Amino acid sequence: MFTVEVRDHIMIAHSFRGAVFGPAQALHGATFVVDAAFVSKELDPNGIVVDIGCALDVLKATLKPLNYTNLDDVPAFKGLNTTTEFLTKHIFDELSLAAKSGKLGRDGSELHAICVTISESHVARAWYEAVL
Numbered sequence: 125m126f127t128v129e130v131r132d133h134i135m136i137a138h139s140f141r142g143a144v145f146g147p148a149q150a151l152h153g154a155t156f157v158v159d160a161a162f163v164s165k166e167l168d169p170n171g172i173v174v175d176i177g178c179a180l181d182v183l184k185a186t187l188k189p190l191n192y193t194n195l196d197d198v199p200a201f202k203g204l205n206t207t208t209e210f211l212t213k214h215i216f217d218e219l220s221l222a223a224k225s226g227k228l229g230r231d232g233s234e235l236h237a238i239c240v241t242i243s244e245s246h247v248a249r250a251w252y253e254a255v256l
């Protein structure tokens with residue numbers, strides 16, 4: 125498998141429901157580093173998985189609606205815990221749609237998988253990976 129990965133980050137605020145989260149039940153802020161890896165079995169005729177510039181643009185566009193927001197106020201997330209794991213899947217879904225609609229500059233059907241990793245701090249990260 126060939127993989128190309130790009131990185132961006134978002135600054136958000138959110139709060140969690142559930143005693144397991146302790147102090148994180150209160151509103152708190154976080155800067156998430158988001159890595160998006162695009163996987164293909166074969167390179168395209170240009171010798172790439174996807175163009176890195178396209179991948180960066182698509183990742184930035186995907187993150188834009190979340191950046192500098194209180195995720196508790198995002199209608200689609202109402203009543204949900206926007207954990208690091210939850211956000212990896214949300215971003216994966218958005219990137220999958222972008223890939224399938226050709227926004228990565230390569231036919232989405234030629235991509236094998238996407239993996240989204242979010243580092244929530246220097247000691248913890250979560251990821252979601254699935255075949256397209």
Ligand SMILES: Nc1nc2c(c(=O)[nH]1)N=C([C@H](O)[C@H](O)COP(=O)(O)OP(=O)(O)OP(=O)(O)O)CN2
Nearest residue numbers: 140145146147148152154206207208209244248250
């Ligand atoms: N599985 C997950 N666990 C936790 C997440 C998460 O997204 N997925 N998020 C948080 C908090 O948002 C953030 O980490 C701060 O939490 P906090 O309680 O302040 O810190 P820690 O849990 O890292 O450490 P403590 O020793 O419990 O303070 C929490 N968990």
